[in-house]
Amino acid sequence: MPDGHLKQCKPCFKIREKKRFAEKPEQAQARRDRVKAWRKANPERVKINQAVYVARHQEKILRKSREAYRANLAKERERSKLSYRKRREKHAAYQKEWKARNPEAVAAQDKRYAERHPEKIKAHRAVETATRTGRLTKPSSCQVCHAEPKSLDLHAHHPDYSHPLDIEWLCRGCHADWHNSPP
Numbered sequence: 001m002p003d004g005h006l007k008q009c010k011p012c013f014k015i016r017e018k019k020r021f022a023e024k025p026e027q028a029q030a031r032r033d034r035v036k037a038w039r040k041a042n043p044e045r046v047k048i049n050q051a052v053y054v055a056r057h058q059e060k061i062l063r064k065s066r067e068a069y070r071a072n073l074a075k076e077r078e079r080s081k082l083s084y085r086k087r088r089e090k091h092a093a094y095q096k097e098w099k100a101r102n103p104e105a106v107a108a109q110d111k112r113y114a115e116r117h118p119e120k121i122k123a124h125r126a127v128e129t130a131t132r133t134g135r136l137t138k139p140s141s142c143q144v145c146h147a148e149p150k151s152l153d154l155h156a157h158h159p160d161y162s163h164p165l166d167i168e169w170l171c172r173g174c175h176a177d178w179h180n181s182p183p
């Protein structure tokens, strides 16, 4: 891009003196109209000029498009995160409602779970009691990623249920990670 007292006209790519750009609005409009008419009358030249511009500013153009791509990706991620959270909240609300409407089914489910996993029930009770009596203190942050979620979202995870009080405090995400791919 020429510097100093010269400047390149964006629509027609011609290099002119800067003062020519300091024009009144109606002059500017008239010039834009002229340029538009010229571009319409000279499509070949426009193509060539564009090719020259692209060749000259390849890096800038690439960088801009990469930046736009990245910004868009970040936006998309944020959006999908939000919708995931919404879906999760909706699901949790639905579950809560279902449980309230079907207490017998919930009791039967709990009973089956307790019968199948006595060691888990015992371990969970031990943690509950130990937290209540102050033998264990629930920290404010996840031991893995150090995030500070709401208390309900900080889980007491048992790497080994035969050691009921050997727990790790994990946020919901790290907890899910652990169970999806145990170390």
Ligand SMILES: [Zn+2]
Residues within 6 Å of the ligand: 142, 143, 144, 145, 146, 147, 170, 171, 172, 173, 174, 175
């Ligand atoms: Zn975590």
Ligand SMILES: [Zn+2]
Residues within 6 Å of the ligand: 156, 157, 158, 175, 179
């Ligand atoms: Zn766990």
